[in-house]
Amino acid sequence: MRTHPIYFLRIAGLLDGISLLVLLLIAMPLKYVWGIDQAVSITGSIHGGIFMLYALSILYAAVRVEWSFFWPVTALIVAFIPFGNFVLDWKLKKVQSKFSVKPFNYALLVYSIVFFSFFDLFSQLPVMSTFAASVGASAFIVGFVIGLYSLANTFGNILSGILTDKFGPFKILMLGLILSSCALLLYHFVEEPTFLIIVRIIHGFVSGMIVPAAFTFSANTTINEQQGKKSALTGTFVGLAAIIGPAFSGIMASKTSVPFVFTCVALIGFVLAIVSAIFLGRYKPIKKEKSESSNLTSASIFNSGVVKAYAGAFFLMFSQGVIAYLLPLHVQTLGYDSKLSGTLMSTFGIIAVLVFVLPTNRIFDRVASSITMALGIGFMGISQLLIGQSTSTTALYFVLGLYGIGFAFLFPSINTMLIKATPKELRGKAYGYFYAFFSLGVVAGSTVLGWLPFNIVGGFTFTGILLLLFAGVVVFTKQKQRALT
Known part of the structure; x- marks a missing residue:
């Protein structure tokens, strides 16, 4: 007993x-x-x-x-x-x-693992540049080590997808949690830029193994009629990580040190690994029936639905990279305190979480994913155009709230689209590529605009037009599919 x-x-x-x-x-x-x-x-x-x-x-x-x-x-x-x-x-x-005991809620644990992975990512944002500078990194190396994490993440995502389909999501989840927690402890030994680069590659690579396996586990244990709602609930934990992570690391680093912050994150990872070993290890997935999808090859992953989901993932994080790069500069140019940038980013996260958890999340199972995806991209594109034109705090808060609505519509849509467009047997690999596009979008968004000859307003305008064009492509392809059927 x-x-x-x-x-x-x-x-x-x-x-x-x-x-x-x-x-x-x-x-x-x-x-x-x-x-x-x-x-x-x-x-x-x-x-x-x-x-x-x-x-x-x-x-x-x-x-x-x-x-x-x-x-x-x-x-x-x-x-x-x-x-x-x-x-x-x-x-x-x-x-x-x-008091009777309820069956263990496996979804809650998977949500917690997703939260940990993104909490790890977002807790780095306020402290990594200053930490790199403190160990003697030049301005170029500071920027390089920040982007290097996401680049290494890409390869971890792809490997995770391949291994998840081969060995199952549970084993890869455990491996990712343990290795990423160990990697976080390596920051204690960083004393010069070269070793920091090595640690960032290791950290980014092993952390990239968690999310594809977690989302595959979640998708494979949910019935099709509830995939949209569950994707929205998963997005809630991503949004919470975006709100809590930067605040936690910024406050803790000011009172202790950056390596201590990462040690706290590592302890959360180790606890989740232990809890996962106890509870997820007991989970017996429903035995898969043989179907035509069992004979599909990796080439079969790239159908129109999957390609749209990958493109949505890329542009979602491209937009995020632009926000992270240009918003603080825009706020500074307007003469406001730098703290405003943080509260604006928290605003968009809070709005997104509200859309995820309120009854509005039912829309993702009742409306076609292509439509909610186009709406999300459209809202984000309009908000990018308006950010550059906004000069008051009221206007900025309003525009970032609109951006949060767009984010909240887009994230569950592309997840649901990916799930419905891939067979269970190839879902791990599909999610591996999916989050590789996430990681590439972050790198592209924060670097491409640095290469292009745009000022701050021009950068926001360029991104807004790009997102609106993509929203138009999504609508056009949806209409074309309707005409064919």
């Missing part, structure tokens, strides 16, 4: 209650009466670690146990009340047997 999730919560709660009492009744008097400062710093750190364990046990119980919202909220509140955990333990012991 498996241990009840509430049992883990009770044990963690007792440990948290004991450590709180030690902090309040022993450590604090030692500091404030006898002047032993280390008592609070050491005990406080231990209590903080136990509290994190307790919070995770609350989260675990919340997703596994059939109980009301009252219990997890109460469990969190009593952690701040002396002796509160002991009273809660007494109550939980009496009612534990009354």
Whole structure:
């Protein structure tokens, strides 16, 4: 018989209650009466670690146990009340047997892995350039190491897709999580630019193995009628990573160091690897029936639906690269504080997440993917044109909100289109190429405009026109397909 999730919560709660009492009744008097400062710093750190364990046990119980919202909220509140955990333990012991355990939600764990992968990416954005400069990198090398991650990511994506189809998504997920977490620890040993370049190649390559395997696992465990909604929910975790990652690394790096930030991210990766080994390892996928698709070759991947999905992925991240490159410069030129760039990017992320999680996500299963894809690209193109013309903070927030709506329409559309256009047997490889185009789009968006003779407004205008032209191509091909049928 498996241990009840509430049992883990009770044990963690007792440990948290004991450590709180030690902090309040022993450590604090030692500091404030006898002047032993280390008592609070050491005990406080231990209590903080136990509290994190307790919070995770609350989260675990919340997703596994059939109980009301009252219990997890109460469990969190009593952690701040002396002796509160002991009273809660007494109550939980009496009612534990009354709560049934829900089947484990595999999708939630896959979403968490997707969040980790993009959290790893977005947490690098505010700190990598300054870290590279701190180890003696020239201005050219600083830019080079930033783009190098995405370039190496491309090869990791492709290899992940090939191996996923051969060995299954679970094994590749585990490999990617463990290797990328180890790669994050290598930043502690970086003392000069050459080794930083090596670490960026390793980090980018092994991190690229996670997302194709995660999306393949998700796609293969979802019925066709819910692929659009599930892609939107997956996009929610990407959006959350885009909002939380930069803020987390920026704040933590200012108080500690960049390698410490990456160590925190690595610890999340190791925890996810352990949890995945326990739960995803038990998952038994539905046995695939032999069909005509079983005899398909890799050349069969590149049908019209897949090509449109790949093009959408490229232009999505090309647009993101342009935003990351030009928006801070545009804000600076207008005379605003550099912090405005960060809040503007958070605005687009928040709007996208709202579209993903609200009932609006049903549109992705009710409307053809080509239509929502064209709308998404169109909104993003219009917003790119308007950013260059916006000079007030109100206008910029509005335009970035519009950009967020476009992002929210495009991301699930291209995922759904890819899933419906590929057989299960080749989906890993298809997702590998898909995220390779993602990575190439980031590199292209942040570098192509640097080569072209455009000023800031011209760069936004060029990108907007390019996106609108692509939206037109998507609409034209959709109309042409209708005419043929």
